[in-house]
Amino acid sequence: MSELNSDFQLEEAIGMHVNRTAFLMTEEIAKRFASHDLPLSAQDFGILFRLQKQGPVTQVEIASMMMRDKTTITRRIDGLVKKGLVERKPCPDDRRYFRVGLTKAGQQALVVMIPLVRAFQQEVLSDIPDEEKAITIRTLKQISDKLIKLK
Amino acid sequence: MSELNSDFQLEEAIGMHVNRTAFLMTEEIAKRFASHDLPLSAQDFGILFRLQKQGPVTQVEIASMMMRDKTTITRRIDGLVKKGLVERKPCPDDRRYFRVGLTKAGQQALVVMIPLVRAFQQEVLSDIPDEEKAITIRTLKQISDKLIKLK
DNA sequence: TACAATGGTTGCGTTATACAACTATATCGC
DNA sequence: GCGATATAGTTGTATAACGCAACCATTGTA
Numbered sequence: 001m002s003e004l005n006s007d008f009q010l011e012e013a014i015g016m017h018v019n020r021t022a023f024l025m026t027e028e029i030a031k032r033f034a035s036h037d038l039p040l041s042a043q044d045f046g047i048l049f050r051l052q053k054q055g056p057v058t059q060v061e062i063a064s065m066m067m068r069d070k071t072t073i074t075r076r077i078d079g080l081v082k083k084g085l086v087e088r089k090p091c092p093d094d095r096r097y098f099r100v101g102l103t104k105a106g107q108q109a110l111v112v113m114i115p116l117v118r119a120f121q122q123e124v125l126s127d128i129p130d131e132e133k134a135i136t137i138r139t140l141k142q143i144s145d146k147l148i149k150l151k
Numbered sequence: 152m153s154e155l156n157s158d159f160q161l162e163e164a165i166g167m168h169v170n171r172t173a174f175l176m177t178e179e180i181a182k183r184f185a186s187h188d189l190p191l192s193a194q195d196f197g198i199l200f201r202l203q204k205q206g207p208v209t210q211v212e213i214a215s216m217m218m219r220d221k222t223t224i225t226r227r228i229d230g231l232v233k234k235g236l237v238e239r240k241p242c243p244d245d246r247r248y249f250r251v252g253l254t255k256a257g258q259q260a261l262v263v264m265i266p267l268v269r270a271f272q273q274e275v276l277s278d279i280p281d282e283e284k285a286i287t288i289r290t291l292k293q294i295s296d297k298l299i300k301l302k
Numbered sequence: 303t304a305c306a307a308t309g310g311t312t313g314c315g316t317t318a319t320a321c322a323a324c325t326a327t328a329t330c331g332c
Numbered sequence: 333g334c335g336a337t338a339t340a341g342t343t344g345t346a347t348a349a350c351g352c353a354a355c356c357a358t359t360g361t362a
Contacts, residue, residue, distance in 0.1 A: 143276070220352080
């Protein structure tokens with residue numbers, strides 16, 4: 001290949017590291033959830049956690065925060081409903097939409113999952129100075145903000 | 152929810168940022184490849200790039216570096232063969248395996264893709280000091296190394 | 303020489319995904 | 333007030349990625 005390309009090092013490419021890390025973290029946290037009888041993905045956790053924090057939200061809002069098509073969210077919520085973790089409450093003001101909220105079981109699931117997630121994050125970051133954690137998170141946030149603007 | 156969980160902030164959770172960034176980067180680079188008539192994923196680029204750098208490798212080696220099942224790789228390679236970018240060369244020493252190598256077209260594709268990837272990475276990191284880039288990459292690498300050990 | 307290990311493929315089922323088209327409801331402009 | 337338009341959500345359908353189980357061919361080993 002030409003000299004133009006010969007200096008490109010995949011090992012120093014941030015994209016590869018971001019992808020690899022995302023894959024491994026997603027896999028590991030799902031495994032830990034599963035070992036506590038919670039067959040849920042990291043994405044599912046993200047939805048449940050936000051429902052807890054922000055109260056019931058519409059599916060379109062979930063779609064927006066997950067950056068997925070609303071039809072994808074319909075089916076993800078279907079899955080969580082089937083597992084009994086969330087419920088769709090019709091909204092009397094505007095009968096077009098639902099408010100998706102946690103059930104008791106969903107809240108219970110979070111009681112298990114949140115400590116797992118916290119412990120996991122502390123574990124993978126245990127050797128890393130606080131300063132560097134902060135820089136890493138800030139850098140990732142800057143990259144994703146820039147990419148969102150780009151869309 | 153209990154006080155135990157109330158201090159958990161998803162916004163400061165590295166997992167969410169890693170995932171989000173990976174998703175956005177993967178999507179954007181695929182879009183850029185596509186706009187140059189190269190309907191390939193970031194993963195495909197990863198394979199092609201390594202073939203260029205390391206010369207022909209076996210499918211099991213690819214599976215290992217991509218952290219995927221070998222059957223998944225069989226089908227990914229099938230796709231790249233169909234696109235004319237790689238070829239399977241039988242290995243006379245040991246007739247069980249192939250060496251997968253770049254074709255001329257595969258090399259040409261890299262000539263287009265490598266500058267795209269390089270420009271993309273520079274672009275998303277443009278506002279970030281070199282020191283912080285380095286810390287971010289190192290941190291991600293430490294996390295993924297730790298997770299690999301954990302398996 | 304029988305048996306285990308290795309590289310690769312195929313069959314199959316699962317999951318995530320989005321687009322197009324649709325229903326139902328709400329809102330806006332005139 | 334009414335017709336056009338926008339919005340929330342669902343369903344049909346297709347695609348892609350993925351991995352497990354089972355398999356074949358070949359090689360290495362006891």
